Amino acid sequence: MATATEHTLSLWQDHSPTQPETALTESLRTDVCIIGAGIAGLTTAYLLAKEGRGVVVIDQASPGGGETGRTTAHLASAIDDRYAMLLRRIGREKASLAGESHRAAIDFIESTSHAENIECSFRRLDGYLFAGENRDAERLEREFEAARECGQRVDWVESPGGLGFLGRCLRFPHQAQFNPLDYLRGLREAVERFGGRVYGNTRVLEIEEHDHNIVRTDRDVMVRAPHVVVAANTPFNDRVTMHTKLFPYQTYAIAATVPAGTVPAALYWDDLDPYHYVRLTDATPGFETLIVGGEDHKTGQQPHPNPAFENLERWARERFPQLGTVTHQWSGEVLETMDGLASIGRNPGSRAHVWIATGDSGMGMTHGTIAGMLLSDLIVGRDNPWREVFEPSRVPPAGLGEMAKENLNVARQYFDWAKPSGNAEREPAALRPGEGCVFQRGLHKVAIHRDGDGTLHERSAVCPHLGCIVEWNETEHTWDCPCHGSRFEAKGEVIHGPSPVNLASVPPG
Ligand SMILES: Cc1cc2nc3c(=O)[nH]c(=O)nc-3n(C[C@H](O)[C@H](O)[C@H](O)COP(=O)(O)OP(=O)(O)OC[C@H]3O[C@@H](n4cnc5c(N)ncnc54)[C@H](O)[C@@H]3O)c2cc1C
Ligand code: FES
Structure with a gap:
């Protein structure tokens, strides 16, 4: 299904056969043109097509060929950047709405996979946040209080599943995991069943903004649509404004076998910076696959030689001595933001109806799903309680320090x-x-x-x-x-x- 242009293949890409994609070969008119067939683009397309809107999705590669094919697919409402940080940066009301939106996104994936018969190994399970070495346990205390204040279910547990390295940690119940490419395939089929059209191997070069926007492609054909959604992971249509608020990081993952039943099925996250994230998935009979991620660094600023995979493997073997062969190693890009939340809504500076979904903050499975729910409401003219939380033009005053630090780093690169x-x-x-x-x-x-x-x-x-x-x-x-x-x-x-x-x-x- 997904075409990978990077050197490594993720576990999902390796197990998901690539389908030949039909390119856009004639100019079209439609209600909504969506650029990007990852989870954000296809969720938006699905909801709009289901409401009877004309939808054309264009991808430069194929559905899942971007970061959605390289994810580890934790579905979490335990915010990666922590509720304590959200409270400080955006206040209780918005932080609570953010938590609610992530819970709703997980519910949406669950109900959609049932409604559309998508076999994507969706599974509810608990998530455990543990301190990790060298980390102040008081941070977990603060996170416990903050998460509760924001309406998130959370409790304290003692070394769950007999995994001693977890120690006393926080349990976030009712989180989930799935296979992202199986889910995407099902969404795409549903989009097409509802009359939407999906094209691959077609790059969008430019959006000319009008009442009926013109989306120009590298195939000498165009799409005209009153609404355009840029779900390309990063808004390539915006030259400067948004890119002073998006901070790109490279993150790494390995998959290795473990004997079935030796690691309790759950999501595990430590509280280090950068942090580690762990989950299981099915493998061959008698074995499961443990997926361990982390070792993030700014994109294009990697050490040479890069020890990321060795570090992840060592970290995993110290905690899971039963770890067998490492079967896959891969990496991809995540886009951090000032407040740990995505930017979803009208493109700042656009005169026409051009919408963006970006700034996944390492939670792109839920943020991409929220993008679909929020943008489909805004496009059909319904208000949505999450609109302000994800408004792309926002600049939370308490996030300015982070923005200055990241932009200083950018300035240094020009040297x-x-x-x-x-x-x-x-x-x-x-x-x-x-x-x-x-x-x-x-x-x-x-x-x-x-x-x-x-x-x-x-x-x-x-x-x-x-x-x-x-x-x-x-x-x-x-x-x-x-x-x-x-x-x-x-x-x-x-x-x-x-x-x-x-x-x-x-x-x-
Ligand atoms: C190693 C790793 C682990 C991760 N783990 C998690 C996790 O556990 N949980 C979680 O929630 N998130 C996780 N993430 C983040 C998550 O995978 C991404 O944020 C999410 O997949 C982004 O989805 P998207 O639809 O925004 O973008 P993408 O999936 O990248 O889709 C964008 C699409 O747009 C297309 N495109 C781009 N430019 C153009 C153009 N000009 N013309 C046409 N098409 C274009 C691309 O080909 C691509 O298919 C992880 C990411 C990585 C790399
Ligand atoms: S991505 Fe902005 S200069 Fe390269």
């Missing part, structure tokens, strides 16, 4: 222009197959990659979005931009915005 690239010992000719590096050639920064056949490929290392210098990602064999998270496959084709276009060819001279 890469002044630094010479590569080093004396490293010449392009010395690159081994599968390696990449940015080299200085005269005035130009050149991103050079040697493919598996030994051929060298060169592109300009200047990110077409706002001109930062891309970095080689040795894990995924991609060029990643350290400023706002654009990512390009090894030969320079864009796979993740905000850059709407590929890395340019190297200018002469």
Whole structure:
């Protein structure tokens, strides 16, 4: 189902056969054009098509080919950035609405998978938040109080399931997990049953804003629609405003076998920064698969060599000595925000009806589902109690410190222009197959990659979005931009915005 352009495959992508996708080959008119067939785009499409609206979904790859195919698919109302932080940054009323929206999203996935007969291994289970080493246990006390104040069910438990490393921890009941690509496949089929159309292999280059917006694609055809939803994970249609409020991070996951029944089925999260997240899924008879995630760092700012997978495996083996073979290792991008909540609503600065869903904050399964529920209401003209909580133009005053810190980090990346690239010992000719590096050639920064056949490929290392210098990602064999998270496959084709276009060819001279 999903096409992966990164080097690694997630567990779900590996088990989900790729289907040939039909590209958009003729210009169309519709009520709503949705860009992106991940969980946000397809949930929005499903709800609108079910209400009888004309819907066209366009994806540059195929449904699930983005971050939805690379998730670990915890469905949680225990907020990743914590209720205590939400209370400080947005106050009790909005923090309670945020908690309510995540609970409603999990209920929605459960009821939709029943209503549409989607076999996606949806399962309700408890989530445990534990302190982890070197962490102040008082933080959990504060989180307990804050979560209760926001109306979230939570209680204290002592080392559940006999897992000693958990210690005294918080239990969030009635959380859930599922298989994201099975769910997406079912949603897509439901969209098409309700008359919606889904096209793959078609990149949207530009949205011209009018009463009937024009969505221009790389296939010389366009879609005209009064409403356009940018569900491309990041709003590539917005050049600056939103990208000062979205902070891209790379996160890593491994899957390994454990003997069936040796780890109690639950979601586990520690309270470190970056934190670890753990869940189980079915494997072969007698075995289950433990999925462990974490080791986040800013996109395009990874250490070389990158120890993320080794660190995750070591962390897991110390706590689960029964861990067998590691079967999968993969990574992907998440977009953090100032208050740990997504941005869903009218695109700031748009004169026309252009809507966005972005800023997953590591909770994109629920945030993507909330996006579908909220945007479908706003598009058909219904109000929604969550509108203000997720309003993209919001700037919570208590989040300004975070925003300043992240934007200082972006500003620092521009110094890469002044630094010479590569080093004396490293010449392009010395690159081994599968390696990449940015080299200085005269005035130009050149991103050079040697493919598996030994051929060298060169592109300009200047990110077409706002001109930062891309970095080689040795894990995924991609060029990643350290400023706002654009990512390009090894030969320079864009796979993740905000850059709407590929890395340019190297200018002469
Ligand atoms: C390792 C990892 C673990 C995670 N774990 C969890 C978890 O446990 N729980 C959780 O809730 N979240 C988790 N997340 C986050 C979650 O997976 C994502 O936030 C979520 O999948 C994003 O969904 P989306 O629909 O916004 O974007 P995507 O799934 O990325 O969909 C966007 C789509 O838009 C398409 N597109 C982009 N640009 C264009 C264009 N110009 N033209 C046409 N199409 C375009 C892409 O091809 C893509 O298919 C995790 C993420 C990672 C990487
Ligand atoms: S993503 Fe903004 S400069 Fe590269």
